[in-house]
Amino acid sequence: MKKDGRPSLALVIGSGGIKCAAAIGVLQVLETENIAIDMVVGCSGGAVYGAAIAQGFSADQLVETSAKAWTSDITRRINFSSLLKIIFPKRFGFDDEIGIIDDRIMAENIETIFGAKTTFADTRVPFYCVATDFHTGEPVVISKGKLAKAIRISSGIPIVFKPLEWEGKLLIDGALSNPLPVDVAIKAGADLIIALGFEPPLEHSVNSPVNFASQMFSILENQLLAKKFAFYNLAYHSEIIAIVPEFKEKIRCNDVSKVPFIVDQGRREAEKHIHYLKQALAMK
Amino acid sequence: MNNGKKIALVIGWGSVKCAAALGLLRVLKREGIGIDMVIASGGGSIFGALFALGYDVEEIVSMNQRLWTHEVTEKTNRLAILQLILPKIFKVGEYFNLRDDQLMNERLFEALGKQTFKDTTIPLFISATDYKTGKHIVISQGSIYQAVRATVALPLVFPPIQVDNQLLADGYLSEPLPIGVAIQEGAQIIIAMGFESISQEARNSFSDYLLHLSGILSNNLLQASLSFYNLAHHSELFIIFPQFEDDIHMFDTHKVPEIIQIGEAEGEKLLPKLKQKLEFSQ
Numbered sequence: 001m002k003k004d005g006r007p008s009l010a011l012v013i014g015s016g017g018i019k020c021a022a023a024i025g026v027l028q029v030l031e032t033e034n035i036a037i038d039m040v041v042g043c044s045g046g047a048v049y050g051a052a053i054a055q056g057f058s059a060d061q062l063v064e065t066s067a068k069a070w071t072s073d074i075t076r077r078i079n080f081s082s083l084l085k086i087i088f089p090k091r092f093g094f095d096d097e098i099g100i101i102d103d104r105i106m107a108e109n110i111e112t113i114f115g116a117k118t119t120f121a122d123t124r125v126p127f128y129c130v131a132t133d134f135h136t137g138e139p140v141v142i143s144k145g146k147l148a149k150a151i152r153i154s155s156g157i158p159i160v161f162k163p164l165e166w167e168g169k170l171l172i173d174g175a176l177s178n179p180l181p182v183d184v185a186i187k188a189g190a191d192l193i194i195a196l197g198f199e200p201p202l203e204h205s206v207n208s209p210v211n212f213a214s215q216m217f218s219i220l221e222n223q224l225l226a227k228k229f230a231f232y233n234l235a236y237h238s239e240i241i242a243i244v245p246e247f248k249e250k251i252r253c254n255d256v257s258k259v260p261f262i263v264d265q266g267r268r269e270a271e272k273h274i275h276y277l278k279q280a281l282a283m284k
Numbered sequence: 285m286n287n288g289k290k291i292a293l294v295i296g297w298g299s300v301k302c303a304a305a306l307g308l309l310r311v312l313k314r315e316g317i318g319i320d321m322v323i324a325s326g327g328g329s330i331f332g333a334l335f336a337l338g339y340d341v342e343e344i345v346s347m348n349q350r351l352w353t354h355e356v357t358e359k360t361n362r363l364a365i366l367q368l369i370l371p372k373i374f375k376v377g378e379y380f381n382l383r384d385d386q387l388m389n390e391r392l393f394e395a396l397g398k399q400t401f402k403d404t405t406i407p408l409f410i411s412a413t414d415y416k417t418g419k420h421i422v423i424s425q426g427s428i429y430q431a432v433r434a435t436v437a438l439p440l441v442f443p444p445i446q447v448d449n450q451l452l453a454d455g456y457l458s459e460p461l462p463i464g465v466a467i468q469e470g471a472q473i474i475i476a477m478g479f480e481s482i483s484q485e486a487r488n489s490f491s492d493y494l495l496h497l498s499g500i501l502s503n504n505l506l507q508a509s510l511s512f513y514n515l516a517h518h519s520e521l522f523i524i525f526p527q528f529e530d531d532i533h534m535f536d537t538h539k540v541p542e543i544i545q546i547g548e549a550e551g552e553k554l555l556p557k558l559k560q561k562l563e564f565s566q
Contacts, residue, residue, distance in 0.1 A: 137500035219418035220501035
């Protein structure tokens with residue numbers, strides 16, 4: 001509960017790469033209804049949009065954010081030293097800091113959007129993002145320090161991007177431990193939670209080792225998402241409003257051209273829930 | 285001795301560590317506490333299946349020593365390495381795997397043969413994962429050998445197998461500790477033995493790395509399942525997580541006697557609470 005007696009509303013954006021742009025659609029609906037968000041939690045791609053919303057970006061500004069974050073060159077630069085370590089582990093010394101794609105472009109993009117010096121203390125409403133401890137596998141909540149680095153850490157898809165050090169821990173993508181971090185909002189004192197989640201797509205056909213591994217991770221992440229959400233629902237049922245947009249077509253991770261379509265889906269899904277949300281806000 | 289209470293034993297994913305369940309069963313047998321159903325996932329299914337088929341615990345222990353010699357899991361699938369490097373030439377299908385499974389299949393068949401779920405003395409349920417849809421599958425009919433072979437198919441290590449129209453892989457992808465099945469089957473007391481899937485040792489190759497990442501996910505899945513079942517269950521739930529001092533590798537078959545002892549010690553620890561629950565329910 002906030003000081004003025006108003007219930008505190010949290011927006012939680014789960015992992016889902018560029019599909020997290022559906023958060024823009026959700027924000028459009030909230031803007032129309034004049035409903036303010038009091039805190040934002042993001043995981044992986046959700047951290048990009050979450051941080052921007054916490055910064056006070058409007059829905060229109062967020063569309064621009066998508067284009068700045070997922071530039072077409074983001075996956076272009078290969079990290080050859082990682083590739084050599086993977087193929088010849090003994091000769092080149094295999095270590096935990098594997099990342100096939102050089103992360104410099106991605107890190108620069110995030111800094112361009114948020115500014116290199118911006119910290120969590122600068123956001124308009126509190127923002128939290130989640131990552132995973134590579135060694136213990138446990139979820140880690142980041143709520144202070146440089147915003148851009150935290151976002152880069154949270155969206156560090158393992159194998160693709162290298163893990164990064166943060167306060168003595170080696171961290172990777174939050175999706176591996178907490179793909180839809182509703183619990184972070186609960187612990188931060190949210191009364192009502194809009195949880196925007198995405199199911200990782202399964203492969204249509206498995207015909208390369210990459211496909212094979214990606215199918216394994218998608219299955220695990222889907223199951224993890226479902227189990228965690230079932231638990232949150234059981235433990236805190238009435239306060240969580242789940243929005244899970246479905247996408248019939250496959251959306252590649254940096255396909256910016258699909259953003260308008262994704263935003264539309266997000267808005268449509270949010271509109272289905274707005275009546276209940278208003279009711280719940282009034283009742284609290 | 286069960287005072288009419290239906291007791292389920294759930295043995296979770298944990299490859300060779302699952303042998304700890306034998307230690308637990310040894311204690312339960314000594315105390316005359318019967319198990320009414322067995323639910324297992326991954327490596328746990330081997331011991332669970334033999335127990336459900338009516339083998340005595342000591343018989344399973346000695347069978348285990350004969351079946352799980354080191355060579356079962358040490359043969360590398362050379363084709364897989366070529367597939368990794370040159371995927372276009374050496375086609376990869378859904379059966380991609382890094383270890384040769386032939387000897388494991390032979391040994392599993394030697395132990396389980398043509399027995400079906402109808403041959404068990406108590407109901408047996410084996411958890412696996414549909415590799416196409418990612419859904420949790422509970423197998424309770426047909427060939428036990430096939431079900432066990434499906435659920436030990438840890439992706440990237442051993443290939444999934446086709447059963448009827450489904451491509452089945454390791455239960456660890458969807459239900460590393462299938463307590464939910466015991467609840468659905470009406471168990472009043474559930475003893476669940478689970479295992480952490482994260483290794484503390486350094487990773488020396490890409491396949492170690494992939495397995496570590498999938499271990500992180502599966503471990504979080506296990507934790508999430510436990511939180512959920514703890515809240516949702518309407519029966520008594522005893523959860524055991526045997527702790528091992530050394531890191532036990534998937535292929536450390538020679539450590540089985542030590543693992544069984546650890547399981548036995550866990551069984552002794554559980555006993556007072558379990559007995560109390562059985563007496564109260566008289």
